[in-house]
Amino acid sequence: MEVLLQPIIEAQGEAAADRPYSxxxxxxxxxxxxLLPSLGTSIANVGLPAMARAFDGSFQEVQWIVLAYLLATTTLIVSVGRLGDMIGRRRLLLIGILLFTLASAFCGLAPALWLMTAARALQGLGAAMMIALSMAFVGETVPKARxxxxxxxxxxMSAIGTALGPSLGGVLIAGFGWPAIFLxxxxLGIVTFTLAYRFLPADSEIRKAESARFDMAGTLLLALTLSAYALAMTIGRGSFGLLNLSLLAAAVFGTGLFVFAESKTASPLIRLAVFRNRVLSASLAMNALVSTVMMATLVVAPFYLSRVLGLSETAVGAVLSIGPVISICGGIPAGRLVDRLEASLVIAAGxxxxxAGAIALAVLPGIAGYIAAIAILTPGYQLFQAANNTAVMADVGPDQRGVISGALNLSRNLGLITGASVMGAIFARASGTSDIAVARPEAVHWGMQITFAVxxxxxxxxxxxxxxxxxxGRAASRFHKEVDGVVVKQRATEQD
Incomplete structure (x- = not known):
């Protein structure tokens, strides 16, 4: 982590020189x-078989260990972001880290499945606080130019957590049993809490008129609406039945009710006027679409690699790790490019x-074609994420950073949920079977092509x-100015 942080620290100038360690x-x-919330998401999946045996539960029952965490994180991330804006982001982030750490201990020591599920929901609440408020703190930690x-x-760091989860979980379960994946x-939580407590900047003074009111009605409506949508997209694993349609209808109705309630309250959870900002609205929509596509690679690729290309489970795991490794390597360079060029240009390039990567996944044959496509798709995703988040958060006022950060993460989570369900359903329908595990290789290949064409x-x-x-036109006209500016900076640096 020292290697990753050093270039940013060196770029802070004199202010950082006075307090480099802080x-x-x-x-x-x-x-x-x-890192910890993404690790908490990916590490639990590998332990589901062991936990099913330990608690004598069915697959549907232990699946709630994953679903409870996902629901809590998705439904509450906007609310905790808003609460951080009101009562202080540092204070709430510390509470979130503490809650995540304690809930992790409860998960590892839980004597019953229902207690495990409840602890995972609390862990997801802590994760929501950590994710939303970490992004919101960026504006208070480094200059806008960085x-x-x-x-x-x-x-x-999020990509590292996601990539590390399955392999670390497998090692821990083999050596110490399933509780170790939570313990x-x-x-790690204690270290995180200590660093945040000692080095994060103190909360600014909160106006009492603002901190006294929190939109509980809006929070409850949003949580119920998002829960209905998440359940509609996950129950049945892509097969839409009457229950799914009922939940989806409830989500649509809840959305309308939430918008109406927010327009009437004096202190709304989300000020609807912010969506008149076309950059924010566009960023949320693009974020959801891009996340939907990225989830498709996780849903479809294992079947394509095993059923069509005939790879073993070990080989499939190795190939699937290529994307996360590229994400880990590409995050920092993508961020630096955003600092040098216009964010809109980097968004378009990503x-x-x-x-191009999605088209390549649809048309390029063989393992070499798949790897080449992922090597195009994943850096594009890193460019988009860094630029999109920067475009939104760079100019957000201090009193709105938490809720806007929560909204960005919410749009990403909704895209992931939608991708797992809708893109999975498209893949199954195009393959002509409800059981992909026994589908003919040519049918799976056709399903792969249709899915990535979509x-x-x-x-x-x-x-x-x-x-x-x-x-x-506006972006193109500025492109040469941006590039020329970078060249001038580089020449000045070389002369120095």
């Missing part, structure tokens, strides 16, 4: 606050690369949103 360790606490670099760094968070269209829609929002 900046370094403040960023380290934010990095750990992003926002992109830090956003790229946080994206890298490992306890020492989306173009993603569209994915390319989703990315094209995101690119169209970017073009309309930022303007092709």
């Amino acid at each position: 900046v370094r360790w403040a960023l380290a606490s934010l990095c750990l606050s992003m 926002t992109g670099s830090v956003m790229g760094l946080l994206g890298t 490992v968070n306890v020492p 989306l173009i690369a993603m569209a 994915a390319a269209m989703l990315i094209a829609a995101a690119l169209a949103i970017a073009v309309v929002t930022y303007g092709v």
